[in-house]
Amino acid sequence: MKSYEIVDKNYDKTTGELQSFLLIWDDGEPEIKSATPQNYLLYIDELYGFLDGDEALVFDDNGTRISVLRADSNTSYYLSIDNTTVIVDGRRAERLLTGIKAARERSVYSTLRAVHEQVLKTQVRQHIINVLYDTFKEDDRRRISISDTGWVIDEYYFLDWSASIYSKEDDIEEPDYTRVNNEAVKSDRSYQLVQLRHNSDMDDVRVSINGESYELTEIEITFLSKARWLLDRHEYHPDVPFWMYMKNRHE
Numbered sequence: 001m002k003s004y005e006i007v008d009k010n011y012d013k014t015t016g017e018l019q020s021f022l023l024i025w026d027d028g029e030p031e032i033k034s035a036t037p038q039n040y041l042l043y044i045d046e047l048y049g050f051l052d053g054d055e056a057l058v059f060d061d062n063g064t065r066i067s068v069l070r071a072d073s074n075t076s077y078y079l080s081i082d083n084t085t086v087i088v089d090g091r092r093a094e095r096l097l098t099g100i101k102a103a104r105e106r107s108v109y110s111t112l113r114a115v116h117e118q119v120l121k122t123q124v125r126q127h128i129i130n131v132l133y134d135t136f137k138e139d140d141r142r143r144i145s146i147s148d149t150g151w152v153i154d155e156y157y158f159l160d161w162s163a164s165i166y167s168k169e170d171d172i173e174e175p176d177y178t179r180v181n182n183e184a185v186k187s188d189r190s191y192q193l194v195q196l197r198h199n200s201d202m203d204d205v206r207v208s209i210n211g212e213s214y215e216l217t218e219i220e221i222t223f224l225s226k227a228r229w230l231l232d233r234h235e236y237h238p239d240v241p242f243w244m245y246m247k248n249r250h251e
Contacts, residue, residue: 001049002026010074018148021086037097057100068100068112072148077118086119087161089149112242123161124220131209132224137167140231175217 006209010020011029018035023043025031033039041047049055060066069078077090077096090095092115099111150160153204158166205216216224217238 004205006043007251014043037094037101040101041097045101057104059107059109059112059115066103066109066112068096076148079112079119081113081116085121085125086115086116086118086123087129088115092119120217122219124163124223126161126219127211128214128216129161129220130221132207136227136231143231144227151227153227157230159223159226161223163219163226165226195216 006023007022008022009018011017012019017082018040020034022030022032022034022044033043036049041237042051047055047057050057050068051070052138055073056067056069058065058067064082065080067078067080070076071087071089073095076087079086079088079096095111096115097113099109102108102111133141133144133146133151136144143154145155150158152158153212158168158170160166205221207214207216235238
């Protein structure tokens with residue numbers, strides 16, 4: 001990154017929060033930056049190594065180790081608390097960066113803990129699910145592709161980490177836009193291709209991975225159940241015209 005100097009900061013008169021700052025690049029060019037969590041960590045805290053994915057941030061919250069590391073994606077992060085790791089991406093990533101700012105400035109870890117807890121409730125632990133991929137039959141494994149955001153089955157049916165089913169072309173991380181009064185306004189028009197629900201309470205399920213025992217969360221059991229349903233969809237939902245339509249749609 002080019003050298004720069006921050007020469008002015010603009011604060012909200014009511015809240016006292018930093019709104020923006022003016023920096024001068026080494027070639028003399030001025031630029032105003034919004035004080036987003038990412039810009040703050042990059043330009044003010046100068047956490048280049050962390051935001052480039054080269055270094056992890058580690059905190060100690062009364063003996064509990066909290067670590068954050070950027071994942072392969074520019075907008076995804078590994079967040080680990082008590083040796084339980086989740087991947088934070090999409091809309092939660094900015095809140096995570098806000099939590100990092102609070103942890104560094106005030107040793108306040110509540111936001112990081114809240115993000116971790118929310119992800120655990122609404123998303124699978126990807127490292128566990130991806131290991132369980134090996135428990136599927138070889139023929140089934142050939143039909144599953146593992147991506148950063150979920151599993152793609154038969155090159156078309158996308159099962160994301162929240163155990164929702166979409167078609168592959170419906171990328172829920174890419175915003176949709178609606179035209180409103182000559183402006184393009186962000187919207188979200190993604191929709192689940194198939195919605196499935198359990199009809200009864202789930203039994204506890206434990207798995208052993210590399211000698212360690214893990215109890216699967218409800219969302220992880222749901223994810224694996226939906227993966228099985230998609231693999232055997234013609235048996236579970238023998239609607240020939242519907243599946244022919246879906247096949248023609250992505251060929």
